[in-house]
Amino acid sequence: MAFPGPAAPPALPVTARRHPEAARLTRHAQAWAERFELIHGAEDARRLARGAPAELAAAMLPDAPRPEAELAACWMTWTFFLDDAYEEGPGGTTTAWSAVTDTFRPLLAWQPPPPGAPPLFRALGDLMDRLRVLTSPAWRRRFSGHLADGLAAVRREIELRDAGVPPTLAEYRTLRRDTSGFVPTLDILEVCHRAELPRTVYDAPRYQDLLRAAIDTNAWSNDLYSLDKEVACGLVTNLVLILEHERGLTRTDARRTASAMIEERAADLTRALHRLTPGDAPLARCATAVAHLVAGWLEWHARGTDRYTAPAPGCAPVPPARTDPDRLSGPRAPGRAHG
Structure with a gap:
């Protein structure tokens, strides 16, 4: 079951496609998750399959060579486990997250995870080992x-959840x-398309406009689902x-407004693509891949995944003050009601 996304699929310059070896990517990622003990038992395996x-990696990277696509499938699998650790699991406090961040520190310096590190960190260490041989020091x-x-x-x-x-x-746009x-x-x-971009190209305003529009289109759509x-x-x-909260909208009107914002950001993405300087082959491959990534992400959500239907069984209950939107603290616009 999928929750409502944008009212209509945003117009994009490419059509969503699926990697031809999607089934193999799924098998590879599951075996990898099992090897690093991210999966414990049949229920975890079913939850990962749901x-x-x-499949998301296969939708986002339809043209990547298989070895790199397998790496991306493992990366997306790892990010799901990371999200669950603080959204639903034991990492969801500032104290616990500080400990998580401390454990990440050697990995961010491209060093091995500390002895006895939990599965999440050992799995990331493996991903970074695989990335190290494919990338330059600047990319790392x-x-x-x-x-x-x-x-x-x-x-x-x-911190915002606790408050x-x-x-x-304005803060959300950057934070999200x-x-x-x-x-x-x-x-x-870039790694998956063997097209690492130099800093001057990556940091160029026109390419950054493209990346920001892509991220916003995807992240805001995810918020609806x-x-x-x-x-x-x-x-x-x-x-x-x-x-x-900020505009005093009903839930229905807030969804409708969010959908309109998503459509506009998708249009910004198309405009940013057209503004890129032609003739740079790696840049062109990356820019086209960004568009396919967005199309695949939206198609994956629309096709249906029940990742977003409910918290994981057994996750810690959330106090009512944190779950009821009417009980959110802080100033808000007058006339706020729910649809």
């Missing part, structure tokens, strides 16, 4: 920085890009909740 992160510095930004953003999201106060829309996990995923996209699950987990960094 979430289908490897960029990727580590993006991972560190994401970890810091998660802490901020936990029961959504961020402002980092909590989404798409910034390092877009780094890996994951809304009920995130409310159940007490999360408040969701575009719909922020529009309700």
Whole structure:
């Protein structure tokens, strides 16, 4: 069962496709998750199959060579487990997340995980070993920085959840890009298409406009699908909740407004593609791959995954003050009601 996404699929310059070896990617990612003990028993395996992160990788990277596509399938699988650790699991407090961040520190320096590290960290260590042989020192510095930004953003999201106060829309726009996990995923996209971009090209405003539009389109769409699950987990960094809180909208009107914002960001993505300078083959491959990534992400959500239907069985209950949008603290616009 999929929750409502954008009212209509945003117009994109490419059509969603699926990697021809999608089934193999799924088998590879599941075996990898089992090897690093991310999966414990049949229920974990069924939950992973229902979430289908490897299917998501197959949708986002339809043209990647198989070895790199397998790496991406493992990366997406790992990000799902990381999300669950703080949304539903024991990592969802600022103290616990600080401990998580400390354990990540050697990995961010491309060192092995500490002895006795939990499965999540050993699995990331394996991914980084695989990435190391495919990338330059400059790419590795960029990727580590993006991972560190994401970890810091998660802490901020936990702080907002604990306070029961959504961020402002202005803060959300930046924070959600980092909590989404798409910034390092877009780094890996370059690896998957064997088209690592030099800093001057990657940092160019026109390419950054493309990346930001892609991330926003995906992350904001995800907020529509994951809304009920995130409310159940007490999360408040969701575009719909922020529009309700800041603009005094009903739930229905907030969804409608979010959909319109997604459509506009998808249009920005198309405009950014057209503004790129032609003739740079690696840049062209990456830019086209970014568009396919967005199309695949939206198609994966629309096709149906029950990752967003409910928290995992056995996750810690969330206090009512953190789950009821009417009980969010802090100032809000007058006239707010729910649809």
